[in-house]
Amino acid sequence: xxxxxxxxxxxxxxxxxxxxxxxxxxxxxxxxxxxxxxxxxxxxxxxxxxxxxxxxxxxxxxxxxxxxxxxxxxxxxxxxxxxxxxxxxxxxxxxxxxxxxxxxxxxxxxxxxxxxxxxxxxxxxxxxxxx
Numbered sequence: 499x500x501x502x503x504x505x506x507x508x509x510x511x512x513x514x515x516x517x518x519x520x521x522x523x524x525x526x527x528x529x530x531x532x533x534x535x536x537x538x539x540x541x542x543x544x545x546x547x548x549x550x551x552x553x554x555x556x557x558x559x560x561x562x563x564x565x566x567x568x569x570x571x572x573x574x575x576x577x578x579x580x581x582x583x584x585x586x587x588x589x590x591x592x593x594x595x596x597x598x599x600x601x602x603x604x605x606x607x608x609x610x611x612x613x614x615x616x617x618x619x620x621x622x623x624x625x626x627x628x629x
Contacts, residue, residue: 510618513618543569558629559599569588579597609621
């Protein structure tokens with residue numbers, strides 16, 4: 499069982515295996531889930547070449563960055579890329595997303611539905627395209 503801490507707007511702030519010393523801020527709520535920590539974390543994951551939860555760096559002109567999206571048991575999932583939502587069709591719970599390296603910049607990718615999926619750990623990916 500895990501504890502899910504939600505912000506006042508219902509979005510997932512974080513989740514944890516223990517809550518003995520947890521103090522909620524005003525407006526935050528606590529939910530329980532029968533899933534294990536790993537099971538909950540794997541409900542939505544983002545990776546590049548098997549790397550999760552870290553900043554991926556590329557240079558202008560490198561091949562496009564291929565982001566692997568995993569969201570088991572779903573047919574589609576909405577992904578937020580720098581504030582723009584893109585709906586991905588999933589095949590067996592997986593899809594890929596290509597990011598251009600034509601110009602320098604930063605991509606911040608996370609679940610668009612932050613009430614259903616956490617943007618912590620493997621649910622958040624930052625890709626930096628350097629000059």
